[in-house]
Every structure is written in structure tokens, then in C-alpha cells.
């Protein structure tokens with residue numbers, strides 16, 4: 001383990017890495033007034049809503065809501081944790097970090113796991129290409145029709161049959177058995193550690209930068225299991241990794257779309273046939289995390305399913321999308337649904353003819369035929385709907401009704417904009433009247449709660465607007481922060497996030513609110529802070545104190561009004577005869593509050 005990075009170093013790295021310069025390495029920024037604007041690197045957009053404040057060194061995207069400082073930017077853009085982001089930015093300025101007293105070996109635990117995996121890949125390749133034992137593997141690959149070039153390009157290797165070859169090799173190279181275990185390369189058994197992969201072809205799985213992070217292993221004979229993968233490790237998360245992405249990256253950008261298959265050999269065969277924009281999922285459904293990863297390269301995704309598995313795969317994928325996107329990523333789901341639009345991710349499905357996998361298909365029919373098949377790909381949601389409806393025998397009236405119900409449930413989760421289109425599709429497919437179906441749909445689902453993000457955007461509550469204005473001022477002007485009267489307290493805010501942020505700001509004292517202040521905030525408050533900070537002010541500097549006064553008055557007014565209506569409600573529920581004492585007490589309070597309210601103006 002590396003020690004903790006020294007506080008002073010963190011600040012030094014922060015000061016020396018200008019946010020505008022760092023962001024400019026990812027997207028083009030243009031100066032507009034006091035701020036820099038650009039297209040957001042974290043979501044797809046056509047007009048810039050990503051803003052950087054060069055003085056405060058903060059950024060915020062008014063499209064997707066991301067915001068923060070130079071550290072959070074690098075963390076998000078490069079998928080790093082905080083210490084890694086500090087290290088990466090230190091490297092950027094050629095600065096060597098110092099760690100707090102304690103252990104400071106050269107490599108962190110993660111670095112050692114990367115290195116162990118890299119060595120393992122070289123070891124396996126050597127066995128495959130240079131040894132007698134490798135002959136079996138070479139023979140198998142040749143029989144499958146894979147050339148030496150493609151084998152080298154993807155770094156394929158062979159794990160020896162013996163129990164401890166790789167383990168021993170890495171121990172000789174200075175790794176402890178525990179480290180090799182943490183890297184996922186050996187398994188712990190009753191008699192100690194032994195190699196995870198034995199007598200298998202191994203396919204190195206790399207991250208987007210090309211570093212080996214895991215392996216997939218395939219048997220050469222009839223052994224079981226046919227496929228074996230590395231477990232999740234500190235550097236390998238299978239739901240956010242795609243096999244072959246590093247190799248395919250440039251071709252994906254060039255071709256403008258990506259082909260997603262299931263097997264390693266499918267990737268290799270297609271790539272060898274000249275279809276190089278191809279990757280494989282690693283035994284999981286195609287998930288929202290994959291979308292996040294791919295969004296940086298393309299907005300067109302073609303999923304290739306085998307005929308046998310197509311139905312289940314579609315259902316798996318759909319539920320993966322939906323559970324992942326449902327609430328926080330509603331926008332992303334919308335993106336998926338606007339599949340024919342220009343802004344979203346266009347996900348399509350191709351089903352291969354019976355009994356063929358992509359490798360067989362391209363092997364027997366050729367690349368041209370495969371490309372032709374890709375051109376017939378069907379939009380994912382259409383495909384899914386068809387599979388859903390096909391489950392029913394619609395000749396029977398009862399089954400037809402159930403099919404309609406299933407279809408309507410499916411529509412309900414889609415963007416309202418897509419409802420009409422899909423209602424008409426269901427009606428056509430089932431031979432029902434579209435209008436009748438629409439009436440039924442509206443009766444069943446139209447009154448359901450609005451989607452969260454939508455409701456929030458629809459109308460900014462007048463009180464929330466005032467709360468935002470006050471928090472904005474408190475961030476920008478330390479003198480205002482110390483001038484907020486004591487009557488304004490947490491309870492005056494209706495938004496819990498605003499209330500929380502108010503406390504944070506009050507406790508900040510007279511310090512400047514800047515990039516450093518963000519380090520202590522959770523993501524929720526951090527993006528709230530950058531958003532408020534970079535929102536165009538509604539006041540002129542010279543009218544600042546008047547504006548501040550007005551805000552205080554409105555906020556108090558809202559607060560009193562809320563208390564008054566609460567009191568009124570309680571009074572109404574009381575009987576003036578039975579609860580005389582309580583009634584009088586509340587009534588007095590009410591008079592007092594109303595007087596306070598009048599005094600405000």
C-alpha cells in the first residue's frame with residue numbers, strides 16, 4: 001500500500017493543473033464572457049451546456065448535472081479514484097508526489113495487480129507460441145481458422161496443464177501468493193493455491209487503455225466448464241468491461257458504430273474478416289455501464305444474438321437497462337428510446353440464422369454477408385416488444401388480451417413521446433383497434449406519478465428559487481455569508497438538499513468558496529454547488545445589497561406563510577369549545593405570525 005498523499009501535495013497539484021487546460025485536453029472550450037463553454041464530455045449534446053469558471057476553477061454541465069473541480073473531472077473522465085486522479089494530475093505536470101510517513105513501496109496494490117496480469121499474459125503467450133505444450137493450442141486455433149497475426153494482435157496464450165506453473169513463475173518474479181490470488185490468477189484450495197487457468201486457451205481482457213486486467217479461458221477438449229473467467233478484482237469489473245474494446249476503439253470511431261457479440265472467438269473471427277469494430281460482453285447482459293463506456297466513441301450499437309438465445313437475451317438486456325436506468329438515469333433510458341433520433345444511443349438487434357454463432361456465420365458466409373445482416377438490424381425496443389407479444393397464442397381471445405396487457409405494461413416504461421408509436425405497433429400486431437387500446441392504456445397508466453427528473457424540471461417552485469438565490473450569494477460573497485440573520489435557519493428551506501448545503505456554507509465561516517471547498521462535499525451537494533455557482537446571476541453587482549434584502553424577506557415570508565397555514569389547519573381540526581386552552585394558544589401564535597409577516601413589508 002502506498003501511504004496517504006500529503007495534503008500539501010494535493011493542494012500543489014490542484015493549483016498547478018488549471019481546470020481550463022485539463023478540460024481542454026478532452027473537449028474544445030470557448031471563452032464566453034467570464035466563463036468557458038464547451039460540449040459536455042459526459043453526455044452527448046449538440047449545443048454546449050458545459051461551463052468552466054476559470055477563476056473559481058469549477059465546472060458544471062447544465063445538461064446532465066455533472067459538476068466539480070479538477071480532481072472530480074479527471075476521476076469521472078478517466079474512471080479513476082481520488083488518489084489515482086491526484087497521481088495522474090501530478091504526472092501531467094511532472095511532479096513527484098510525497099506520501100505521509102509509513103510504507104512507500106514503489107507500486108501501489110493496484111499497480112502490482114496490473115503488473116502481475118501483464119506478466120501472466122506474456123507467460124501464457126510464450127507457452128502458446130514457443131513451447132511444445134503450446135502445439136495443442138496452435139493446432140486448435142489453426143483448425144478454427146485463426147491466423148497467427150490475429151492471435152498476436154489479441155495476445156492470446158495458453159495456460160499449461162500443470163497445477164502451479166503460473167503461480168510459481170510469479171512467485172519467482174517477487175509476488176507473494178496472496179498477491180497472485182488477489183489478481184485472480186490462482187485459486188485457494190484445501191492444499192493451498194493452484195493456477196486458476198490450466199490446459200486452456202487464455203484471452204487477455206484489457207481495459208480501455210490496453211492494460212491487461214483479467215483473462216477468459218476456453219477448454220481445448222470437452223472439459224468443463226467450457227469457459228472460465230477471472231473473478232472480479234480491484235482492477236476488473238466485468239459489467240463495465242468489454243472484450244476487445246481497446247483494439248476496436250479507433251475502428252468504432254471510424255465506422256460510426258459498434259458490433260457486440262458474446263464470445264471471444266466471435267470477436268477474433270470477425271476482426272480477422274475485417275470487421276474490426278467488434279467487442280464482446282463478458283458473460284453479462286449489455287448494461288447501462290457499457291453504454292456509459294461506449295458513449296465516448298459512438299452512439300450506434302448493434303447487438304448480435306444467436307437464434308436460440310435471442311428471446312432470453314433480449315429480456316435480460318431489457319431488464320438490465322430498465323433496472324439500471326429507471327430512476328437516476330432516466331435521461332439515459334430516454335436516449336435509448338430516441339433510438340431513431342440523432343441525440344441518443346441507437347441500439348439495434350440482429351438475430352443470426354438457426355444454429356450459427358457469429359464466428360460460424362462469418363466463416364461460412366463471409367464478411368459481406370455479415371455486413372448485410374447488420375444492415376437489417378431492428379431497433380432494440382421493437383425487437384423486445386415482438387418477443388414479448390410472441391409469448392402468447394393470440395388466436396385465443398384470452399391470450400390476446402394478456403398479450404395486449406403485457407404490451408401496454410412495456411409501453412408504460414417508455415418515454416411518453418414514444419407511446420403513440422408503440423401503441424400503434426401493438427394494435428397492428430394483435431389486430432386490435434388502436435383507439436381502443438389507447439383508451440385502455442390511458443386508463444391504466446396515464447395517472448401514474450410523473451417521472452422524477454421531469455417533475456423537477458417542469459416548474460421550479462418559487463420558494464426553491466429564493467433558496468437557490470440565497471445559497472448562490474452565500475457561496476460567492478463571504479461577507480454575505482456572515483450577514484445572514486439568525487432567524488434564517490435550516491428549517492426555512494423546503495428542499496432538504498438546500499437545507500443541508502445552507503448548514504455547510506454557514507459553517508464555512510469567512511473563507512472563499514472555491515475548488516477546495518468541494519473536496520468535502522458528497523456528490524449531491526457538489527453538483528448542487530457547482531450548478532448554483534455557475535448559474536447566471538439575476539442581479540447587478542451594484543444592487544447586490546438590495547437583492548440580498550429582498551431574498552431574506554421572501555424567504556422569511558415563505559417560512560411564516562407555511563407556519564401560518566399549518567396553524568390554520570390545526571385550528572380547524574380543533575373545537576373552540578372543547579380544547580379551549582390549546583385553541584387560544586394556537587390562535588395567539590397565529591396572530592403573532594401574521595403580525596411578523598406584515599412587518600416584513
Ligand SMILES: [Zn+2]
Pocket residue numbers: 040041042043050061062063064065066
Ligand atoms: Zn453533461
